[in-house]
Amino acid sequence: MLVESSNRFIKLCEFQFDLLAFLKFYSNRHSILFNVRPLRPIQVHSPPTYGAYPTNFIKKCRFGDSKCIIESMNAVIKRYPRGLAAMGMKPIDNVDIKDSEIWNNAEVGGVWFKFKLFNQVNYGFENATITRIKGFGRDPTASTMEIHGRIPSLIHKGSYIANGRVWLIALNATGESTSDFQNLRFVLKLKVIPEYRNNKRYLKIYELVPIVNISRWIVWLDTLFPENMDLTITLNEVLNANWLEFWNELEPAFLSVFSSVFTGMIEDIFHKISYDDMFLKDNETEINY
Numbered sequence: 001m002l003v004e005s006s007n008r009f010i011k012l013c014e015f016q017f018d019l020l021a022f023l024k025f026y027s028n029r030h031s032i033l034f035n036v037r038p039l040r041p042i043q044v045h046s047p048p049t050y051g052a053y054p055t056n057f058i059k060k061c062r063f064g065d066s067k068c069i070i071e072s073m074n075a076v077i078k079r080y081p082r083g084l085a086a087m088g089m090k091p092i093d094n095v096d097i098k099d100s101e102i103w104n105n106a107e108v109g110g111v112w113f114k115f116k117l118f119n120q121v122n123y124g125f126e127n128a129t130i131t132r133i134k135g136f137g138r139d140p141t142a143s144t145m146e147i148h149g150r151i152p153s154l155i156h157k158g159s160y161i162a163n164g165r166v167w168l169i170a171l172n173a174t175g176e177s178t179s180d181f182q183n184l185r186f187v188l189k190l191k192v193i194p195e196y197r198n199n200k201r202y203l204k205i206y207e208l209v210p211i212v213n214i215s216r217w218i219v220w221l222d223t224l225f226p227e228n229m230d231l232t233i234t235l236n237e238v239l240n241a242n243w244l245e246f247w248n249e250l251e252p253a254f255l256s257v258f259s260s261v262f263t264g265m266i267e268d269i270f271h272k273i274s275y276d277d278m279f280l281k282d283n284e285t286e287i288n289y
Contacts, residue, residue: 062280064137073130081126088272092125097261102253113164120158124151140203140275145190154181175223183215188262200274205267210258217243
């Protein structure tokens with residue numbers, strides 16, 4: 001048995017030798033180069049880190065350099081729609097929202113309405129473009145920080161509970177809602193306070209005031225009247241035909257929701273990365289972090 005194994009090994013070596021000899025002969029005859037090299041394992045390198053988050057990924061700017069900061073913010077939005085845990089950035093292509101009370105009229109008179117949203121999610125923040133910033137100087141408390149931007153289409157989906165009365169029509173429904181806030185422009189005004197950890201400044205948001213404008217609001221509420229689809233369609237048509245009036249009526253409630261959403265998107269970054277590490281030091285040239 002041992003002799004047979006040895007013979008097979010010798011024949012295999014002879015075959016490999018003959019194959020290499022043939023390749024060499026063939027390459028000489030036809031001027032073809034065959035480089036037979038051993039395979040090397042593919043090495044996967046983890047990105048280098050700077051403090052708590054990856055380097056060479058995000059452009060660092062100098063304090064107050066608005067143009068550079070805007071470019072860096074937009075690069076992060078486009079590059080990391082699913083978030084970047086190393087810098088505390090949550091996913092922005094799918095943003096969960098806390099339960100919200102949008103309408104809550106007193107139950108008096110012939111017309112009143114209550115409307116709550118839950119199981120909510122927003123799609124579209126990954127398409128945001130930052131257009132202007134203010135502040136972000138060496139002292140972040142010296143003035144109110146501002147972030148201006150726009151989103152082509154922000155889609156909101158969620159479940160709703162609606163109760164109310166419009167004269168003789170009683171409303172008691174649950175269902176799914178979909179909204180499309182088109183050409184949304186926002187201004188975020190932030191006030192922050194510094195917190196010191198490890199001799200570095202971390203920012204805490206104590207107030208975020210959003211200003212939001214839209215060009216169109218398209219909304220659909222299904223099963224408003226489960227027993228009467230025609231009435232459901234009619235009421236949705238009324239909402240969409242008079243969207244601006246409804247938007248103006250509900251704007252304070254919507255702004256409260258936007259404030260909560262934007263705060264949630266920013267505060268974790270401020271908590272994870274020190275304000276000083278976000279910017280170039282005086283003796284540093286332009287680098288990425």
